[in-house]
Amino acid sequence: MKLSKEIKLPRHVAIIMDGNGRWAKKRHKPRLFGHRQGALHARDFIEMFAQYKIPYLSLYAFSTENWNRPIAEVQGILKLLEDNLEETVKIANEKNIRINHLGNPDRLPRNIQLKAKEALEATRNNTALTVNIAFNYGGRSEIVAAARKIMDEHIPSDDVDENLFSRYLYTNGMPDPDLFIRTGDEMRLSNFLIWQAAYAELYFTPILWPDFGKHDFDKALKIYSKRQRRFGGLESL
Ligand code: IPE
Ligand code: IPE
Ligand code: MG
Numbered sequence: 001m002k003l004s005k006e007i008k009l010p011r012h013v014a015i016i017m018d019g020n021g022r023w024a025k026k027r028h029k030p031r032l033f034g035h036r037q038g039a040l041h042a043r044d045f046i047e048m049f050a051q052y053k054i055p056y057l058s059l060y061a062f063s064t065e066n067w068n069r070p071i072a073e074v075q076g077i078l079k080l081l082e083d084n085l086e087e088t089v090k091i092a093n094e095k096n097i098r099i100n101h102l103g104n105p106d107r108l109p110r111n112i113q114l115k116a117k118e119a120l121e122a123t124r125n126n127t128a129l130t131v132n133i134a135f136n137y138g139g140r141s142e143i144v145a146a147a148r149k150i151m152d153e154h155i156p157s158d159d160v161d162e163n164l165f166s167r168y169l170y171t172n173g174m175p176d177p178d179l180f181i182r183t184g185d186e187m188r189l190s191n192f193l194i195w196q197a198a199y200a201e202l203y204f205t206p207i208l209w210p211d212f213g214k215h216d217f218d219k220a221l222k223i224y225s226k227r228q229r230r231f232g233g234l235e236s237l
Pocket of ligand 1 (some may be wrong): 018063
């Protein structure tokens with residue numbers, strides 16, 4: 001699919017990368033085989049995404065609820081994160097991409113915390129676009145953490161409005177997602193960016209994450225560009 005030059009692009013795309021397990025099952029392979037393919041695909045996707053000149057991409061890699069999975073699967077996913085960080089940083093530096101983390105690092109193993117910190121540091125001055133990796137991320141936990149920080153700082157309740165609150169979220173300073181994609185045939189948000197997605201355009205596809213390629217992304221962008229966003233107002237005449 002070719003995208004015309006005039007297409008209206010989002011400024012921030014958020015993706016729930018779902019369907020790795022089913023992708024593996026279809027091939028009679030263990031779930032971790034799907035996660036490995038999903039992680040490699042995420043790397044390729046980031047590289048491909050850079051050509052669109054869209055300034056923000058947020059990828060949901062591991063939710064606060066995903067700890068409830070069998071320990072072997074959780075450990076396998078953590079290992080994949082660790083193994084992929086270096087190569088992701090390499091791609092990020094080649095493409096002038098800043099890598100950012102959404103989520104609470106505290107529950108992650110110490111070595112991953114350190115490596116993630118290094119990755120953020122190594123790409124800190126890159127300016128073409130920002131890629132947020134949501135790992136141990138939950139929208140509700142993000143909102144509760146923001147409320148706690150506001151209270152800890154003794155901010156008077158009269159000063160707490162939507163703008164101020166947004167500044168205490170992990171996405172501080174970024175535009176809200178305009179286009180919110182979920183692969184893998186489920187139609188729910190699963191606790192991803194629930195504050196920020198208030199007016200996002202939602203796009204659900206049955207395609208499983210490891211199969212979601214450029215052609216499919218172009219299709220999502222094309223559909224997005226035809227949506228009429230009103231934000232509660234009326235369409236302009
Ligand atoms: C998404 O794929 C990746 C994570 C949640 C870590 P799933 O593992 O949820 O894949 P399905 O939904 O079981 O196919
Ligand atoms: C959402 O997928 C989380 C990620 C893709 C990281 P899940 O597979 O965990 O979501 P549910 O359980 O189907 O809602
Ligand atoms: Mg899933």
